[in-house]
Amino acid sequence: MRRDIFQAIADPTRRAILTLIALQAMTPNAIAENFNTTRQSVSKHLRILTECELVKQEQQGREIYYSLEVEKIKEVDEWVSQFRKLWETRFNQLDDVLSTLKQQHK
Amino acid sequence: MRRDIFQAIADPTRRAILTLIALQAMTPNAIAENFNTTRQSVSKHLRILTECELVKQEQQGREIYYSLEVEKIKEVDEWVSQFRKLWETRFNQLDDVLSTLKQQHK
DNA sequence: TTTATGTGCAACCATTCGGTTTCGCAAGCT
DNA sequence: AGCTTGCGAAACCGAATGGTTGCACATAAA
Numbered sequence: 001m002r003r004d005i006f007q008a009i010a011d012p013t014r015r016a017i018l019t020l021i022a023l024q025a026m027t028p029n030a031i032a033e034n035f036n037t038t039r040q041s042v043s044k045h046l047r048i049l050t051e052c053e054l055v056k057q058e059q060q061g062r063e064i065y066y067s068l069e070v071e072k073i074k075e076v077d078e079w080v081s082q083f084r085k086l087w088e089t090r091f092n093q094l095d096d097v098l099s100t101l102k103q104q105h106k
Numbered sequence: 107m108r109r110d111i112f113q114a115i116a117d118p119t120r121r122a123i124l125t126l127i128a129l130q131a132m133t134p135n136a137i138a139e140n141f142n143t144t145r146q147s148v149s150k151h152l153r154i155l156t157e158c159e160l161v162k163q164e165q166q167g168r169e170i171y172y173s174l175e176v177e178k179i180k181e182v183d184e185w186v187s188q189f190r191k192l193w194e195t196r197f198n199q200l201d202d203v204l205s206t207l208k209q210q211h212k
Numbered sequence: 213t214t215t216a217t218g219t220g221c222a223a224c225c226a227t228t229c230g231g232t233t234t235c236g237c238a239a240g241c242t
Numbered sequence: 243a244g245c246t247t248g249c250g251a252a253a254c255c256g257a258a259t260g261g262t263t264g265c266a267c268a269t270a271a272a
Contacts, residue, residue, distance in 0.1 A: 010116035011230080015185070022189060029248065041231055043250065062239040062248050070192045077186045079121070083128060084183070086176045117260080135218065147261055149220065168218050168269040 003052045005075050013037070014045050018054065018068055025058065025067035109158045111181055119143065120151050124160065124174060131164065131173035 009015050017031055032042040046066055049055040054072045058065045115121050123137055138148040152172055155161040160178045164171045 004118070006112075006118075006121065007116045010113045012110070012112075013230090015112065019188065022192060027248075028250090037230090038232065039249080040233080040251095044230075047250080064249070068189070068192070070189055073186060073189045074193060076182065077190070080179060080183045080186060082125065083174070083176055083179045086128060086174070087180060119260090133218075134220090143260095144262070145219080146221090146263080150260075153220085170219065 003048070005052050005054060005072060006079075008048055008052045008054055009076065011045065013042075014049060017042070017045055017049065018073075021055070021066055022068045022070070025065035027063045027065055031066070109154070111158050111160060111178060112185075114154055114158045114160055115182065117151070119148075120155060123148070123151055123155065124179075127161070127172055128174045128176070131171035133169045133171055137172070 009018070013035060016035065020026065020031060020034060028039050028043050028046060031046075032039040035042065046055060046057075050057060050066075052072070053069055055066050056069050058067070115124070119141060122141065126132065126137060126140060134145055134149050134152060137152075138145040141148065152161060152163075156163060156172075158178070159175055161172050162175050164173070
């Protein structure tokens, strides 16, 4: 029962769910209508997303609305950021090459 | 045999490998020394990382040096970026709350 | 040429994953 | 009170995952 964010977003359906509920909270049934799968399957995905706090629930009568915990996605952003400086450096190097080529054209 | 980046970075060992070879290319044996696992296991991870182009290899004699394809990680960054505006908005809202509280103190 | 080293690959195994089916429960409707 | 609806949880199943072991094939060293 590994429960970390990276394992959670590994599944394409779960990523789609996150995108879907990013703007407005939705019920499991409403979410399931957007995919070729059953409500129970979506329910399982929601459980995983809830367990690693990517999603929060809010009961309203007999319906449960799920919405995105956007703060949690920052953790992915933080992991990516360790590499960001690398591709920025590479970009700058490309920049240097381009300006050198420009110089040679003059 | 799903081969997408998100599935690739789902495994903590693979994420550690990416961090490890981000700054300098390394051989499978050298990489394996950093983990409590066998060379063959690392080799399998490297194959997965290579297949989804997160890593590139360079043969040198009988050794194979693996290094990071930093450009590919941008794809994760792009996925995250769809949520970035959300947490920035939330931050601004918090900002508004704080300045309102500040006003009330005056 | 023989031996040692670095590597990938295939076979195997226990575990996990994602999906479906079935069930039970609680909230609303008639 | 009955019936319907929305939901989670458990049981089950085929497929995928991560690890180990054993092998084959190069390259380098003796």
